[in-house]
Amino acid sequence: MNNYKLTIQYDGGRYKGWQRLGDGDNTIQGKIENVLTELAGEKIEIIGSGRTDAGVHAFAQIANFKMRKHATEDEVMQYLNRYLPNDISVVDVTFVHDRFHARYNAKDKTYLYKIWNEPYTHPFMRKYSMHVEEKLDIEKMRKASQHFLGKHDFTSYSNAKSKKKSMVREIYSLEIKKNAGFIEIKVRGNGFLYNMVRKIVGTLIEVGLGEKDATAIPSILESKERIQTGRMADAEGLYLEKVGF
Structure with missing residues (x-):
């Protein structure tokens, strides 16, 4: 399994917050997971460093996800930015070790x-x-x-x-x-x-x-x-x- 760390910027004005509420919901997590699932060909779940509320923005939200398919950092970043709404941007993608956890490792x-x-x-x-x-x-x-x-x-x-x-x-x-x-x-x-x-x-x-x-x-x-x-x-x-x- 490949573990990827994402740095994400978003305008939270039209979203119900970070945390996914259900399939097809209007959240940051939901939007990103939908795109990654298409890329991976399997259900992907991302882990955010924290849950921003509805309407709250981010300059540098950190998340990570794992997938079996191997894709380069550039391929993941380009795919996400091509298919995400223009009020969500992924500004960095990095391979990280298998135990990296965006929420538990945040200090x-x-x-x-x-x-x-x-x-x-x-x-x-x-x-x-x-x-x-x-x-x-x-x-x-x-x-x-x-x-x-x-x-x-x-x-x-x-x-x-x-x-x-x-x-x-x-x-x-x-x-x-x-x-x-x-x-x-x-x-x-x-x-x-x-x-x-x-x-x-x-x-x-x-x-x-x-x-x-x-x-x-x-x-x-x-x-x-x-x-x-x-x-x-x-x-x-x-x-x-x-x-x-």
């Missing part, structure tokens, strides 16, 4: 969130950022972000349905920068729960608007009550930027 992930912080809309980025009209206090947001660093139980900051698995995650860094009308929030951690990044950004927005005090964040984390977190940032502003191995 950290970096997400980027874009906020357009002007009183008018951005015609070209309205599908790729969240519009917040009121001026955000970026210094307050930076101070608030420090409360998320380190290892915490993020139950309050997730909409994960299962409570059987550990909700403890570690945030290594959280940076907030201004860039030509945008506020860019970059968060890196060892893993993220369902909706976790969007809920963290939602809290930071509330702090930036003066609707919530940063000192409330530790008690929200300790409460493990999802109702305490308030707003959740829109999906279209979120990008999976990088996966570390």
